[in-house]
Amino acid sequence: MSEATPNVREARRMLAKGIVIAGVGETEQGKLDGRGSFQLLQEVTKITLDDAGVTLAEVDGLVTAFSFVESTLMHSTTLADYLGMEPGYFASVAVGGATAPLMAIQAALAIDAGLAETVLCVRGDNTRSGISSSGMIAMAREMSHGEYEAPYGLTTIGGYGLLAQRYMHEHNVPQEALAAVVATQSEHAALKWNAMLRNVVTVDDVMNDRWIATPFHAMDCSLVSDGAAAFLVTTADRAKSMKRKPVYITGVGEGYSHQYITSAKSVDGVRQGLGRAGRRAMEVAGITPQDLDVAEIYDSFSFTPLIALEGFGICGPGEAGDWVLEGNAKLGGKLPMNTHGGLIRQAHLGAMHHIVEATLQLRGEADDTERGGGNHQVPDAKLAITNGSGGILAATSALVLSSEPPSAA
Template structure:
């Protein structure tokens, strides 16, 4: 199947704030700061932006960007309430709008105070599926994301023999990458022994299986391929993109297979659209709210069969020296929890050759995923 998106859309600009605990800024201010940096990175003026897709549960709406940036004619505004899959879904919406001629430069910003503001533990009450979760999960005491996803991890372990040590290898590898990054919260190496000795949060997920609570902002600008070629920074072209929703999308406990995510539906579409195979992927930024979710996505993406994720992780190097390094920035587990927008920014850096000490040699094609709420999945494949 030919690449139907061939050079039609590209990431033209990327921007990040410092990732910290205690930003001292509002979430709107963090979005604006990251957005201005992304716009400047593209060599654009804020007034050039004609599409905005803010974070669905964030503090800023499209009108805030019109007011603050002096945008005279905003042609597209939308939200994509898929939690951590929302950033990939936003890119898909931006691509559709640009290909349709609705907009030329679409800004996708994220800004959140996950540490100093609303903590991750309160996320369940923000879910679009809250009514269903309130009926099926919360009466059983599942009031935080780690409790919702722990049961998925335990089912995988009981069904396929997956071990905590497999989760640990993922955590250790991603932390190693974080230590090479100057803009990261976790700067000390992590050993498998430390992972195994860390306290249990929700069986079988331990402390170092869980993502960070952090403050910060990140943003990207998506432009038409034709315009991106004439802008300041090297364009990163979007080859294939898709979103997918799991069966029984509103309640984990009610679905027939708790070990399969919406990623399994999105991945074949993204790979088919891009016209590439798994062996063509040089680097992957995989949404890592929990280590188990990384392992599950590796299966659903097709890098190994369902149930073989543990053996795949044990036998395959996911580090910079391996065939497909993952989360080269440190991810949500060790860099910061920016709803996965930092994953997209990192992939753009890798494909531009701007990832510093964690740069993957000769990275030409990369993959980035999003994972949201009860199992929504997003997959994007990009190239320099």
């Protein structure tokens, strides 16, 4: 292994103390009429604290995301007031789909700095019941450049579509590769108790679905959902007195290549920027892609996991489509991916559910049979990578999670 840079060494020093996820929770997902954003956040907070076996009084840090529905510029302290807590550390993170892993990183930094010991990271919203579809499209235009993109009608899905088409052209990737991502994740979502879409679909089903924005059919797109998810970050020492087996954060990373799609230099530049977060997280953890047991990869559209797999070094450039078509991402495959169904089939709450699912996998608790689902547990899973991406693959963040403490590498 090459000598670590100062940044990698510092990240390893922080994580070597034992920073863990000690509890997770998620609500129902879908269209939950009558349950507002803060009500959902309160609901999932109780689920998560019960999972860890602690009370709200024992939590001294709070990290939240943002809301599409509630209009507050001080989201974390507004929630603290709603919950009746007075955290010594609080922050709100807003980097689109990259937010969830960054919430975990923010919590780890706060714990390392002595600002808190037990930090609740929580995100939830009533996006589906609280905003119309036209309202979501209007908000999506905020990711477009105000002068060079938005006036011409470019939406988020349109920008993703342009990038995906160029990627498919450069690497001769067939439409079936995108459909295979959806079909694979539909098999996994069928086993997840709170997935919005639990019907299994085939590659042909996706290929025959209605077009939204080339190369995306409706089923290639992530969902709009109500719901909430959370995870509790603390020290390994503190977790000893909690209920669940702790899951260690052993790698962290961030990456960036552009803000607006018109400033993206190339497909490879986007791939490298997106992949930098995952590669850095694995470097900090001292592992390689071959060591991974499960991958919970951000899937805003069916194309997104393909370029991420390549950016992380799991597949070579242009190879991820064939890799998925060959069944490697399925349960029982080489590296099961999005074992909860992802944003495309379970629900869309950024990468929150990806982190919850990775934690459950490493705790050996991804069997929802008793809750009306099925067994989506990867046998003997010990190492997982998960990421999130904000904007049109503009900013990304990643975590490596482990069932074992970090090595001294």
